[in-house]
Amino acid sequence: MGFQGTGYAICIPVPLLWCILWRMKTEGAWYNRVVERSWLDPIEPAHRIDCRHPWPARVDSRLSGGVNCYEPDRELVAELGDNDALLRCMVRDNTSWNEQVAKWSLSEGYRQFMDLGSGYPANDDVYERAEGRLSIFVVYADIDRSVWAHLRTSRDTHLGKYAHVHDDIAEADSILALPEVQETLDFTKPVVLILSSVLQFLSDDEARAAVAAYTAAVAPGSALVLSHPADGHPAVQALAEAYHDSGIPFQPRSHDEVAAFFDGWELCGPSGLCSTPEWRVPGAAKPKSRPRRGRYGVDPGMTAYAGVAIKPGSMRA
Ligand SMILES: C[S@@+](CC[C@H](N)C(=O)[O-])C[C@H]1O[C@@H](n2cnc3c(N)ncnc32)[C@H](O)[C@@H]1O
Incomplete structure (x- = not known):
């Protein structure tokens, strides 16, 4: 395959893949399934610890002076x-x-x-x-x-x-x-x-x-x-x-x-x-x-x- 052939090999699949991923992202569920259950990360979503949102146990820990809390938990307590x-x-x-x-x-x-x-x-x-x-x-x-x-x-x-x-x-x-x-x-x-x-x-x-x-x-x-x-x-x-x-x-x-x-x-x-x-x-x-x-x-x-x-x-x- 010459230079032209290599160009086709890159130019056609890459935008196509990009379009597929964009569609999956806009359709939500599929994107989540692929990204969140990614083969790059063997931990199932249900087994991950969610540090992006406050959780009651961690808010309680913050309120009782404990250390089991993250930024969103501290922010919730600060709101009080x-x-x-x-x-x-x-x-x-x-x-x-x-x-x-x-x-x-x-x-x-x-x-x-x-x-x-x-x-x-x-x-x-x-x-x-x-x-x-x-x-x-x-x-x-x-x-x-x-x-x-x-x-x-x-x-x-x-x-x-x-x-x-x-x-x-x-x-x-x-x-x-x-x-x-x-x-x-x-x-x-x-x-x-x-x-x-x-x-x-x-x-x-x-x-x-x-x-x-x-x-x-x-x-x-x-x-x-x-x-x-x-x-x-x-x-x-x-x-x-x-x-x-x-x-x-x-x-x-x-x-x-x-x-x-x-x-x-x-x-x-x-x-x-x-x-x-x-x-x-x-x-x-x-x-x-x-x-x-x-x-x-x-x-x-x-x-x-x-x-x-x-x-x-x-x-x-
Ligand atoms: C306010 S803390 C109280 C913890 C402990 N029982 C105490 O008295 O110190 C509430 C706990 O209930 C858990 N929790 C909230 N909703 C729950 C549910 N639907 N099923 C099981 N646990 C839940 C939270 O994760 C958190 O650990």
Whole structure:
């Protein structure tokens, strides 16, 4: 082939290829399939960690002073302006409440836990501390790939057993049917269902259906541990708006709406469903009434509800 032949060989296929790629780009789906599932990058899109958009676990990490966050998460928190101190308080109160409930449930003899929307592993996790002396079984489920990756590398056990599920907790039936879930938990015995600060990311229908499915799956004597951002608080509203602006649904709920998740359960603790820092273990005295000075020197007001309940029936942990 002479010079002219080489020219044809380049001039015809190159623009043709360019036209095909342009068409694929304008048609969207195909372009995404080729570029995102590129053979140059063997990692499936579903397995990649999305650092371009904020994600709830990372926003929480930012609010609680952790380091598991990227620029979009920091930008979302920056958008919160003056509300950020109250929201930091809300996140920290929730963490302390989780610790308190975890210690209580272990002392009550519970050994099986299903942490739905678990978030990143805590630095000083109660289960991990307990694991040195007790045989405990925990299923962690979270929709965030980076959370899942952290949990998998930080949770290994010699006594009990852990399973790490990367899935949408709204898909309750498929999560419950997973072999690793069935192999980790014995559903004929009580399980502690933990839904801590996660149902706000689900619509009313999804949240109701998910709670009903997990409730139906667990034995009498199981515990439901649930916290939820409260509606009507300006700081929580600012957080909801910041999430909405980033395309993430976030629905604060009223006391009655959160209480409805406990239908069929018996609330325990002296305050029942109350503000997170007011929750006390069953048998403890009711806390003194407000105003309370929070960690940031202000009364945070009603930013979130928390409650713990037992599934009626004879069996206990
Ligand atoms: C606000 S953080 C709370 C984390 C932890 N439960 C706690 O109380 O500290 C919410 C967590 O729920 C996860 N999440 C949000 N929507 C979810 C869904 N549909 N399925 C599973 N996890 C979800 C997020 O990835 C994040 O880790």
